[in-house]
Amino acid sequence: MTQPVPTLQSTVNTWHCDEVGHMNVQFYFTAGADATRIYAAGLGVEGPVTTRIVHVRFHHELRAGDIFSLSTQTVGTGETGLILAHELYNRGTDTLAATIVSRTDLAPELVSEPHGTLSEMARPRSVGEHSALPLLSLGDEMAADLIPIYQGIVHSAQCDADGLRQQFIMARFSDGAAHLWHHIGFDRDAMLEARRGTVVLEMRLDRLADISSGTVLVAKSAIVEVTGKVLRFAHFLFDGVSGDLLATGEASAVLLDLDARKTVDFSEAERAGLAPFLMEM
Known part of the structure; x- marks a missing residue:
């Protein structure tokens, strides 16, 4: 062995x-x-x-x-x-x-x-071994309902022989996460003042195509499920010109007490605020 x-x-x-x-x-x-x-x-x-x-x-x-x-x-x-x-x-x-x-x-x-x-x-525990996400195009009706979290361009320094490196595919979702949390009612400054943050427990990244330098990227996300302390997200990365789906990500995340470094529950008000953003995938 x-x-x-x-x-x-x-x-x-x-x-x-x-x-x-x-x-x-x-x-x-x-x-x-x-x-x-x-x-x-x-x-x-x-x-x-x-x-x-x-x-x-x-x-x-x-x-x-x-x-x-x-x-x-x-x-x-x-x-x-x-x-x-x-x-x-x-x-x-x-x-x-x-x-x-x-x-x-x-x-x-x-x-x-x-x-x-x-x-x-x-x-795998809270994220599946294989993706069950729909293979959307940017122009699809369902894609229009997703939350926009990132738009930008691929730089040559971020690429290797296969195109955009894993780190920088993941970075589009990671950098866009603050926009996602803000959109669903978790203001960054208010959270930091309350000594709360967000932390990912598990993540899967599916690279569906090679992505070359100069490509315009658009990332959009959805909340898929809220169970106990855990919030599950789905991420989609599109070619901003052709609309083709280039990568997907699925993640489970929780709220973190920044002083105790322990997870905390969503309040009833927070759960109620999340409900309108849930999408079935």
Whole structure:
């Protein structure tokens, strides 16, 4: 059976962190992509590795100054190639910070040993293993009802041989999240004054097409479900000119007490305020 091998080792810098005070989700996708490339190099693969689907579960926060490392192993074969599981540990506390599962285009024959087993901590919990989101176009009636969260352009520095890198696909959703929360009634300044923030528990990113430099991007989102403390979102990234769907994301998020660093419930008033924004997907 394949065993986990050390891949990425690094540190959380201040510019990796957001207003909640922990490493922003986009940099977990960066870590997973880098670990995938390092693992592939160990298999003798030269050049880029394409990953179409990435699933991340966030277990403990990483904050500025934290040191971390990833270990990687194969855990199966998907439709496009090898499935890699990465475990990201805070090395200062020796705690599991995140699990990242990458569905790659690496050829299955690169690994001759039996695959490892995906741990329970890495298995999908509040976000499905496979997307059930509709394949919308920007001009569709349903797309018109989505909440606009981002519009911008792809810069060459954000691209590799496959086009826009995972980090910067995820960044469109992450950077747009503040617009989404504001739209549904969670004003940033009021939340910070109340010492509350938002935190993602789990996320899956589906890359549906390569995205080249110069592409105009439009991101839109919907609230799919409110269950207990958890709010589930669906994100759609479109080509702003052709209207084609380029990527989707699904996430579950909660409110966070910024002092206790613990999740808190939505109030009854907040739940009532969320109801008009729910969309069935």
